[in-house]
Amino acid sequence: MAESLSPASLAGAAILGLVVLQAIRKFFTAPSPLDAIPSVGIPSYPFGFYVGAWNYIKNGRAITEEGYLQYPDKAFRVALANRWLVLVHGWTLIEDVRKAPDEFLSVADATNSLLHLEYTIGHEQHHDPFQIAVIRSAMTRNIGAGFHDIRNEIVAAFEDLVPAKADEWISVPAMQTVLPIVSRVSNRFFIGLKRRDPKYIKITTQYAQDVTSNAAWLHVTPAILRPFATRFFKFGHLEPATRKALKYLGPLLQHRLDMDDKYGAEWPNDDRPNDMISWLLDEARGYPNRRNVRTLTRTILNINFGALHTTTQGVLHALYTLAANLQYVQPLREEIESVLRTEGWSKAGMQKLVQLDSFLKESARFVPGGRSVYLFDRLTIGPTSVGVLRQVMKDFTFSDGTTVPAGTLIGVAILSEHHDETNYTNAGVFDGFRFSRMREQAGEGIKHQMVTPTPDYLFFGLGRHACPGRFFAVNEQKMLLAHILMTYDFKLKDGKRPEDEWMAHIAAANSTAEVMFRRRQ
CATH class of the missing domain: 3.30.43.20 (Uridine Diphospho-n-acetylenolpyruvylglucosamine Reductase; domain 2)
Incomplete structure (x- = not known):
């Protein structure tokens, strides 16, 4: 009786078989x-x-x-x-x-x-992302109108999550602090004060993280198994998140639908809120499939997904870099103080923060090196x-x-x-005021803004497909960083910028680093 093959022999035979199959497939496949x-x-x-x-x-x-x-x-x-x-x-x-x-x-x-949008954000959103038109038009037009509410929420969120005093330093986990702050601020602009509930904020932040991390898992899952994976494993975040969000958004959305059905865009006493729900209902008019509580809930969840990552990552990258390069703090504070004296906290004021805009843009351009990470559940979209x-x-x-x-x-x-180096002088050196100096040249005042995509600056994409939400994202980043600069002293424990976390071509700001804060006197 012949002896059984050893595991090593079986493995060798399997590899040889695969090599032969690959060679046969290559032979019969057209170039x-x-x-x-x-x-x-x-x-x-x-x-x-x-x-x-x-x-x-x-x-x-x-x-x-x-x-x-x-x-x-x-x-x-x-x-x-x-x-x-x-x-x-x-x-x-x-x-x-x-x-x-x-x-x-x-x-x-x-x-x-x-x-893998069918599984991560849902069938309706994959095939009919009608919020893009709203983000590009109504939302962008109304940044100024919502500025007061955004500013108030920034102040309240930092009071709650960064309760530093003038006489002592406190250390806070940066990612776990900035992400809920951004969620609170964004949702204040989107759907109002009542959605400040920490449980709702947790739903929106967890959903945003699940979309990207589960997409990464699905990317390495064979296509035939993806429906099974999303139904039976943790990749199935969509339905649970929708059910949780409905508990908070359902009654509000149903009321707004009822009022819209009754009065349209002209409510009695001009009481119709000027918010994301109204803008979505305007865009959905004439499309019954868009005008239901479930679809609107998922739409709002996905607007949050788009808003949270860009702003959170932008603020974290800039904050880490600023805390490691404190020489930029005083000139930035002087610029902010000068603008506040004439413009106050306003959209017009944010547009005049040329050096702060430059610092944020250079931070996004530069993206320091980092370590590779393999934990898909920590993946977030960043530079x-x-x-x-x-x-x-x-x-x-x-x-x-x-x-x-x-x-x-x-x-x-x-x-x-x-x-x-053909695009930027000393391209390998971080220069926080690189773009503000460019804007000092004749005729260059607008070209080098962070919101302006160019062939040599592609952070927000290019051409007609450039990120439609970049105007809100950049204004929000400026407001958040300006508030930090004017309210706190801050530093890193060892003075060294935390390493970014890379997976493939995606860089996420360090997810475990802490930043120390002390309220300015």
Whole structure:
């Protein structure tokens, strides 16, 4: 009787079989235009793609930078968990992306590829994100009108969560403090004072974290198993979050729907609130599928998701950098004091904080290095080494002749662009007032604002698909950081900036660091 095979022999046979299968598949598969695009970070041995994908999770920033330097102004590709990502750089190729029509390069489909929207934000929002039009128009127009409420909520939130006194330092966990503050402030603007309840704030902050962390898990889950995973494992955050939010939003939304059905936009005595609910109802008029409590609840949850991460990450990155570079504190305070004397706490005042705007923009441009993290449940959206993502819907040829086939995900190596000496002098050095000096030049006063996307500054995207909420996000970041500067002294325990946490091409501000505060006298 023949002896049974050892585990090592079985493993060797399995690997050999997979190699043979891969060779057969490659033999019978037609060549792809992707074959002409050089790959970076991919070992040459069999199944190198999967090893490369794991390497990209661990060292995405370094691999992206390697491709940027190795293939100047050309396309290269890196391996994600289940597909290729083609990265481009240089003004010519970036301009190709900007000008491409949606039927060739799609933002919506790229977002779905990364966030698995059907499972993370819901079917209705995936196929009908009607709040985008509201964010782009009504919300942006009303920032000034809501400024007083936003300012009051910032003061109240910091009093509750950073109760520092003038005679002693206290240490607070930065992420766990800034995130609920941002949630409170955003929701005060969106739906009013009554939604300050800590339990509701916890629902919105947890939902925002679950969308990104569960999307990361789903990205490495085979497509056939995703419906099962979202139903039976922790990836299924959507239904529980909706049920919890309905307890707080349901009665309010039903009342507003009833009043809107009865009076439309013209309430008696002009008592209709000027808030996100009214703006959503205006946009939903004539669309019955949008006008129900459940859909509106999910819409508000997803507006929170979009609002919380950008602002929280922006404030944390800037606060860590400012606390590690205290030489910027006094000039920033002097600017704020000068503006407050003439404009007070107002939207017009925020627009005149040129140095603060520059500091926030430089913080987003620079993004210090950090350590890799592998805990998906801690992943949040922050600055990234890759942006301006598009899904190729039809075979697309760039102006240099590079062709990318339909189904491919493409993006721009934005962090490398932001650190390119051809775009910025001393690009590898943090210079908080870099952009305010640029704005002092004749005719440059508007061009270098943080909200203005340009081919060499891509934090908020580019062209018609630039982030629609960036005006609110930047104003909110300015208000939060200005309040911190005028209310507290602050420092880091060891004076060193906490390392960011990287996974693949995404950088999150350190989630465990603490910042020390003392109220100014």
